[in-house]
Amino acid sequence: MNPGGNGSNRIDAHQGIRPADQKQFIAINAELAPRWPVIDPIIEAPSDADEWNGIPDKLEYLDRGEHAEQEDLAES
Numbered sequence: 001m002n003p004g005g006n007g008s009n010r011i012d013a014h015q016g017i018r019p020a021d022q023k024q025f026i027a028i029n030a031e032l033a034p035r036w037p038v039i040d041p042i043i044e045a046p047s048d049a050d051e052w053n054g055i056p057d058k059l060e061y062l063d064r065g066e067h068a069e070q071e072d073l074a075e076s
Helices: 024-032 066-075
Strands: none
Touching: none
């Protein structure tokens, strides 16, 4: 269970990546971690967290921030 309290499964840094189907997230994390700020305080789960819990194949919804980069380029 995560500290946000919504009961969702998560990758636990202390346990590592166990399921084989989660190993793809190592590369995604390596790609995106330098772009995203560190969130170290415990914050409330998003209001729709329970709706997303248990939904398979959510990777297609991952916001990699490309739209923000495109907006930055358009403004320059």
